[in-house]
Amino acid sequence: MYFSHTRCVHLSVFCCTLCSLCVLCDLFSPIGGAIKPVVTFTPNWRNILYHDNVTLTCGVPSTAPEEPRTYHWYKDKRPIPGDHQRLHIIGSSVEEGRGDYQCQTIGGDISDPVFLNVTLNHVILQRPPSVIYEGDPLTLRCHHCRLYDAINTKFYKDNQEIKSSESHSTFHIPNITRSQSGRYKCTKQIHHNDITNVVELPDESFISVKELFSPPEIKVPPSRVIEGDEMTVRCDTRLDPLRGGTELHFAFYRDGRTVRGYDVSDTYRVPSSQPEDSGNYTCEVRTASDTVRKMSDGLYIQIHDYKMQNIIRLGISGFVLSATVCFIYFHNKW
Structure with a gap:
């Protein structure tokens, strides 16, 4: 089949246009596929008191190209001010701070939501925001409002006391197991206006430990x-x-x-x-x-x-052969 000169020119123009579009697509598409960042907290607690501060960091996988980036932040799926990798949150009010936070880079995918809880309690049991797997280290913190003094921290699991301390407010498990899932609680003695006014206040949270890998x-x-x-x-x-x-x-x-x-x-x-x-x-x-x-x-x-397998096979073959001969013999005799 032969093509005219005009058709060849049109085909060349079409190919060039297609190649240009491919180049533009390569320029504007993320290298190596979508980049999904992860939001982390510093300090690493998913719940804070209304006067606490927390810094959110938009972590991008190390496989992504190292270059200056512009970041976008979202709270409850709505854009919020901030174009840097870190976002500082001041828990000045429950309504302003509490919510699901996400981040995104230009040309990359949006992160999974991470929930930050801001409360008005005097005492809270703080835990990390991430999912807890067997083998992970776990630190719990019995945190109180800074407007008051507090002593005598106690930790409980399923209503059984597991730690008591006059000065330390944390409980640490180096390698948590699934059997350590349960309802954790902490209490503190809060001093209000004077030392004679002491109230023991609790807070609790259910810790669920996920299976890292199935039994082999x-x-x-x-x-x-x-x-x-x-x-x-x-x-x-x-x-x-x-x-x-x-x-x-x-x-x-x-x-x-x-x-x-x-x-x-x-x-x-x-x-x-x-x-x-x-x-x-x-x-x-x-x-x-x-x-x-x-x-x-x-x-x-x-x-x-x-x-032995051959002997068994020969024995079976001989039995089948003998049974066949006997069957034919008696069949012909009758």
């Missing part, structure tokens, strides 16, 4: 392993998508003895399995920081002897 499970495909075959043992677990960047290490055991130490691979392989490789297999998963460990249930793996 031993899997062996195929389920029947013959001597000489490659045996593949997999330690299957599911990591929470919100913590997808967590590095896990896997170890494998046979009859309680280590057959492969901790490694990032979730698979243990035996190139040519032998009967002595039979046994009760378990695997263990831990985080790289070793703050969370989980062991699987045992699975007995039998390596079937190749010679």
Whole structure:
């Protein structure tokens, strides 16, 4: 097929226009996809008293290009003043401070909302704003209004006292577990106008600890392993998508003895399995920081002897052949 000169000119113009549009798209599109920032608090509490100050920071992933940025801030999905990476909030009133905060950079995605609670209480139990996973450190703070003096801080879990201090107002758990989920409460003795007027005031919050990864499970495909075959043992677990960047290490055991130490691979392989490789297999998963460990249930793996398999197959074949001959013989006789 032949094209006229005019059609070639039109086609060239079309291609150039298309290329120009692609260049413009590349210029105005974010490099490497949408950049989703994260809002963090300093101090790292999701609830403050009405006279407290907090600084919000719009954190951009380190993979994003390092260049000056303009930031946009939102409260309850409405734009608020501020074009810098940090936003200072003064809890001068409950209505002005309380709400869901988000940030965004030009060409990037908007962050997930983070709730800041501003209250008028005399005593509050402060906790971090982020979701708490097993293995995370957790610090709780029994905070009081600065207009009053306070002593004798007490912390409770499910109405059982877990800490008491005359001067320290924090309670720290280095590596929290799911069994430590529950209702936490703190109390303080507040001195009002004079030392004779003392009132013990409480505040409480339910702490829910999420599962970082599921209990592991031993899997062996195929389920029947013959001597000489490659045996593949997999330690299957599911990591929470919100913590997808967590590095896990896997170890494998046979009859309680280590057959492969901790490694990032979730698979243990035996190139040519032998009967002595039979046994009760378990695997263990831990985080790289070793703050969370989980062991699987045992699975007995039998390596079937190749010679014995042939003997069994020959025996079955001989039985079938004999039964067939007998059937034909008696069928013809009758």
